[in-house]
Amino acid sequence: MMDTYTYQIGENLYINLTNRCSNACTFCVRNEKASYYGNYLWLKDGEPSAQTVIGEIGDPKRYKEVVFCGFGEPTYRLDAMLEIAAYVKAHGGTTRLNTNGQGSLIAGRDIVPLLVGKIDRVNVSLNNATKARYEEVCKPKFADGYEAMLRFGQDCLKAGLDAWFSVVDVIGAEEVEACRRLAKELGVPLRVREMITDS
Numbered sequence: 001m002m003d004t005y006t007y008q009i010g011e012n013l014y015i016n017l018t019n020r021c022s023n024a025c026t027f028c029v030r031n032e033k034a035s036y037y038g039n040y041l042w043l044k045d046g047e048p049s050a051q052t053v054i055g056e057i058g059d060p061k062r063y064k065e066v067v068f069c070g071f072g073e074p075t076y077r078l079d080a081m082l083e084i085a086a087y088v089k090a091h092g093g094t095t096r097l098n099t100n101g102q103g104s105l106i107a108g109r110d111i112v113p114l115l116v117g118k119i120d121r122v123n124v125s126l127n128n129a130t131k132a133r134y135e136e137v138c139k140p141k142f143a144d145g146y147e148a149m150l151r152f153g154q155d156c157l158k159a160g161l162d163a164w165f166s167v168v169d170v171i172g173a174e175e176v177e178a179c180r181r182l183a184k185e186l187g188v189p190l191r192v193r194e195m196i197t198d199s
């Protein structure tokens with residue numbers, strides 16, 4: 001079977017650029033060995049080139065959003081992501097990045113300025129309200145992964161991107177409330193998502 005580089009859910013097209021990630025979340029969809037909405041997102045034949053993905057996208061105006069997501073952290077493919085996003089924007093589409101917020105640590109430099117004009121919307125996974133909980137649940141390989149993630153959400157907003165933190169409702173009402181308070185303190189909107197249990 002061919003690897004899945006792009007897949008449609010609802011009106012959106014999702015781009016699966018990499019299986020690499022700087023976290024190892026206990027709830028990660030990567031732990032679902034089989035499928036994700038019927039899509040097999042493990043890249044057996046390696047990561048796709050920007051041109052391959054652009055070829056699959058075609059006319060981006062057919063989709064509500066083109067979303068960099070998948071079984072891994074898209075910012076590991078920063079150059080490819082920016083090239084694809086530039087194509088989507090140049091052809092009248094809308095882009096979103098779903099990220100763990102550690103892209104600047106991964107790249108070793110501040111990547112937020114590079115996103116401006118290419119990425120419209122940024123969903124940063126906050127996951128938990130404290131560093132201790134984040135480290136327990138997301139197991140970041142960077143010691144300052146948590147702080148970098150918080151800063152990334154703020155920096156994206158400051159740069160004029162439509163950014164927000166997201167949490168999944170399974171963390172429980174109390175933790176959601178704590179996340180709400182933290183997000184408010186940091187001046188970043190918070191969105192609460194439902195748990196995805198497809199396999």
Ligand code: SF4
Nearest residue numbers: 021023025028072100
């Ligand atoms: S940040 Fe996302 S891709 Fe990475 S381990 Fe966590 S849930 Fe999986």
